[in-house]
Amino acid sequence: MSNNNQQQPAPVLELRNVSVGYESAHGMVQAVRNVSLKIYPNQIVGLVGESGSGKSTLGNAIMALLKNNAVLLGGEVLVQGQDVYKLNKKELRKFRWNRMSMVFQSAMNALNPVLTVEEQIADVFTYHRPAMSKKEIYDKAVALMKMVSIDPKHLKSYPHELSGGMRQRVVIAIALALEPDLVIMDEPTTALDVVVQKSILDKIKELQREKGFAVLFVSHDFSLVAELAEKVAIMYAGRFIEITDSKKLNLLERHHPYTEGLLGAIPELTAETVMIEGIPGNPPDLINLPTGCAYHPRCKYAFESCKTIHPVEKNVDGRLIACHLYEEEVVR
Amino acid sequence: MAMKQPKPQYERDLIVEVDDLVVKFQVRGVSGQQTIIPVDHVHFSIRKGEVLSLVGESGSGKSTIGRSLVRILRPSGGTIRINGNDITSIRGKELKGYRKDAQMIFQDPFSSLNPVKTVEKHLTFPLKKHQGFKGKELSQKVGELLQKVGLTPVNEIRTKFPHELSGGQRQRLAIARALAVNPKFVVADEPISMLDVSIRAGILQLMNELKNDFGLSYLYITHDLASARYFGDRIMVMYGGKVMELADSKELIKLPLHPYTRLLLAATPGSHIDMNLTDQSNEPPNLAIDRKGCPFAFRCPSATDICREEMPSLQNKSQTGEHFVACHHSL
């Protein structure tokens, strides 16, 4: 996708045709459908989609932390070349947090209320680095707090004594504690005020530049992801309907109709005149998906094929788009 | 103390006039019982047919102002006039009558709807009670309202219960219910912030349409400057219970004069202001009644001693129009 004459390093994360479903009383919830993606070292990739589109399910699937009723229906998840589903329990436990970690959705509200920040950070080291001394662990905890710009005096604080923004910084510090190669961040700033949100994003960017880990940044906030990430995967009903360079996320470029709809739905802050238009209808039921293109009932361009034939991803101006409108495009 | 905002020349065109509004609460703080002042001597007005956007981070007193205007809450001081009538402390019958003029739409439509009532029932009650419709006309009126807010096919939607609707549809129902009393003025408190991006635009468009069709005025509460500018004719920025800046929407975004507005803009995607916010403080403002100075001083990059001592008054900095700023060091 990027420079051809420059040698591409091996991807940190490679998803190959990953599908995940949930067993339910009404049938199989097709939460993630045939998803493929590569993330390289030093890269921030955004994953956007409406709520219920399958973002968290995919994040959990990468961490091999699927819920009880979830099934990996197919595909492979490779982290630093290792298929995480080929690891046994013990290996997997070591692999997680060391090589890949995740900031879970609403994690800042899931910190243990009866443990101090220091105890929660220390836990990670006592479990994964049993050889470390108490003093070493304490020093590390102080360094981590400084790293996320919190006064180390708060190591003695309990979660409820911290603001939401500070709790989220602690969660990020814990995810980065063992210096993983890949960090998945699932809506890490949702529910925080805009200024706090931006300050955390700036922090993530700064740390990412410094340490070179790769990030899969999950969010429903389109404009936020477009600013932060280099590459953006747009999810609709469990599928990546477009994967694009974030610089191309504007209406001058050709896009999937859903992407185009989202771009047209967000009021621009500084444009002279602002026109917005909502997307009619609602996201589909993942148990009874529409036939053909899952977006066709809401799509203003839909034609006959859309109702019956599943559109495959095509290369359009260097981006991947799954839409029949681009059927004639020659794959480059 | 704070200088009064001069009355605009077109006073008769005002639907809302808020003068020196104060709301205090007793709360339990770290050091026992404490009085906070989340609305601290606030002045503003809204013209007929105008949308005033109210922006600020959570805890700045936005909802408390909204709740005071529709009188779900009785303010501690100051006056609120609607169409020239003082409604600040009305009660009983008078207050019931006022419910016809002012309606509120909330962030979470689900919690404001009745789970055991059908869509139709949500609308027949206010239509009967406030507008006196009955029989066939009533049913027809329900249909018109549903059509108006885009809840179609009407006959299918009528019999549904709130849990059978999507988030966007529920918010449309909440809007229809507000319209059913034929109000003059609507407080919309973060009406789109819980909805998905693809759904938000439709709700904003709908509110815009209703403004034009019914000559409605709005107080639009949001923490998002982009939608504040899109929907609002003017934007009022609050912090810690105080008005920091108030100006025409486009001007406020293009020429923000207050350091807090500049900070908000820097945090908003797509703005022309770029600041590194890595180490921005996360502390909420001090709302204690005995606080001193500008509530933003402890986070403000331009703060000096005077800022920590004295609250700056809200002053018009525009040569030609109205651009109010409360800052000792505004641009």
Ligand SMILES: Nc1ncnc2c1ncn2[C@@H]1O[C@H](COP(=O)(O)OP(=O)(O)O)[C@@H](O)[C@H]1O
């Ligand atoms: N444990 C579960 N059992 C059944 N369905 C689930 C479960 N968890 C999530 N789902 C469904 O899977 C879909 C994708 O959910 P999720 O991955 O959480 O989406 P997102 O993170 O994009 O909001 C949704 O339709 C959701 O209702």
Ligand SMILES: Nc1ncnc2c1ncn2[C@@H]1O[C@H](COP(=O)(O)OP(=O)(O)O)[C@@H](O)[C@H]1O
């Ligand atoms: N009924 C109440 N009792 C005590 N404190 C309240 C009450 N309502 C709001 N507050 C406090 O007043 C402040 C402003 O709240 P609010 O008006 O809801 O702010 P915003 O809508 O801008 O987020 C907050 O600190 C909040 O906790």
Ligand code: SF4
């Ligand atoms: S395949 Fe058809 S229905 Fe789907 S997005 Fe493209 S044009 Fe619309």
Ligand SMILES: [Mg+2]
């Ligand atoms: Mg999620």
Ligand SMILES: [Mg+2]
């Ligand atoms: Mg509020």
